[in-house]
Amino acid sequence: MTDLIAALLLGIIEGITEFLPISSTGHLLIAERWLGHRSDLFNISIQAGAILAVVLIYRQRLWDLAMSFTGRPAPAEHSPAHIALTVPEERDYTFKLAAAFGVTAVLGVVVKKLGFELPDQVTPIAWALVLGGVWMIAAEHFAAKRAAVMGERTRITWTVAILVGIAQVVAGVFPGTSRSGATIFIALLAGTTSRAAAAEFTFLVGIPTMFAATAYELLDVVRSGEAAHEDWTALAVAFAASTITAFIAVKWLLRYIQTHRFTVFAIYRFFLGAALLLLVPAGS
Template structure:
């Protein structure tokens, strides 16, 4: 029963935070410490529930995905579908390449509660900077993003290789800094999350699949289903709220949670 409760809690944490600009990796590391759920099994479990969150995004953006693959015509309000696979590749390649090169270093040195707290604070500061320094909007929607803007967003995404920085936080703030609207930056951030997370999760799963056993099937399935359902609701809600709330409330939340956990770590 304790395992199932842990799966539900971690599934909720993943689903709520994966696509919000608050860092799901950071929250999972901190929650895992609170729950006493660490080690190889915990690492593999996090990969599985991330796949649940990816599935939620794929469900929401299925029409756009089919359009990018040439299986469905997708037009913007002007009648032209300008976003294509080149935009996605340009936005994903920098972080994928750098992540592959630095994978061992990141896993060895950056996956700790203290480094996560640093990432939460720095990532929150970057989000406030992106909101404050947003230039005149050049792209109201994803289909108005240029190849240059897609690449620039991809370069900003490299910051998220530091656990706690937040992939969605860096790409949304980066999207604002290069002239995207909140709607364009957010939708593009969520769309490029699919190949990014599939690549990262697939790579990690290939390295740790040996930790999976038939006895853990129910535990992993529970986390996957909970993560999928919660992520689906979280993304739909977030898309409706972001243009009204902006990034600042999420940045301040990051500062508060970092302070609370810093005090907790000092006293335990």
């Protein structure tokens, strides 16, 4: 397999898995065992490609949130979740995004200072995939029961915002958990019973969070001089593949969850996690 094809496949894997609740970090760690380990700059770049795709999808929503501070209301059709908000509600929503990001940033620095590192073994990733599947089914079950009693709730509370910020850090420490999975389902458990509203909030708060993490890691790469040895052609191919596939994957997910639960992703996690647990002891 040529280096360009391997880079293309890794970009596609990142794009598909970054925002689906199946764990991009877990999939990439596994894929690199077959496609070869890549530099930190390479991994940073394909993650940036996936973030760019979400910015493109939510570009009008982000603009409307910014314009809410000038007093202009945003139409509901500008939100992929089709949630109409008044100007004060838009501002409140923006402050909650900022609060979730702030919690993630502060706790992320604490985690970094304490020296927590991502394990790169397959076994803990496999268990995280399985347990994450259980978490997803349980969260949707309880959210559905609450929705049956109280109706669908699209409002993001301050409690939801703070818990989403914490969930992002937890997902970052344990590969296989899935950042989108952890945050969407904590929002569902905390009171936002609308899958679309929970997904929209977590995707939006993921934009500054992931850009900040990417910029932080990029500074380390530049200081170390690692960038001088990078294969820029392979990196460009992987970046483009990640951006395109993430755009398609997120667009599809936003339509899918309008009428479907996340059960199919939980089942996928069960099968993948079980397969890995069976294969790893055999030395595969």
